[in-house]
Amino acid sequence: MPVPEFVTALRGHVGTAPLWLSGVSVVVRDADGRVLLTRRVDNGKWAVVSGILEPGEEPGPAALREVREETGVDAELVRITSVDVTDPITYPNGDVAQYLDVCFLARYVGGEAAVSDDENHDVAWFSPDALPSDLTPSSRLRLDKALQDEPEAWFRR
Numbered sequence: 001m002p003v004p005e006f007v008t009a010l011r012g013h014v015g016t017a018p019l020w021l022s023g024v025s026v027v028v029r030d031a032d033g034r035v036l037l038t039r040r041v042d043n044g045k046w047a048v049v050s051g052i053l054e055p056g057e058e059p060g061p062a063a064l065r066e067v068r069e070e071t072g073v074d075a076e077l078v079r080i081t082s083v084d085v086t087d088p089i090t091y092p093n094g095d096v097a098q099y100l101d102v103c104f105l106a107r108y109v110g111g112e113a114a115v116s117d118d119e120n121h122d123v124a125w126f127s128p129d130a131l132p133s134d135l136t137p138s139s140r141l142r143l144d145k146a147l148q149d150e151p152e153a154w155f156r157r
Helices: 005-014 059-071 137-147
Strands: 019-029 035-040 049-052 074-085 096-110 120-126
Touching (some): 005 019, 019 059, 019 074, 035 059, 035 137, 049 059, 059 074, 059 120
Parallel strands (some): 019 096
Antiparallel strands (some): 019 035, 019 049
């Protein structure tokens, strides 16, 4: 489901006004070091797997849920790699949102990478040195931080 029911209910009250939402993103790597990306329906660009937390949902389980729902892949979380805030995003329907994002590095453990929802046009594995040129800026940041393999999570200071 592209828009969680609780967001639809909020939109019934606030219209397209900006919403502050919590989200997760995941940099999934396979045994060859490739990263899993999705080509989004809303903007046509490649991105790391991401999604909105449901009310009361923990970030870790939400991250794994998003990977499975969007790509059909099973993964295990390795660590948090970054915490950041997106610029405001205006969606094609006029809705505006801004996200506090917790990004995880995850290890591929099974499943066949394929489009598994209506949020994406394509799903594919990419070598970190051959990423698509039409990658979202937020995904570039998240990939950069995750692939540095630093033990601490990155955040703006």
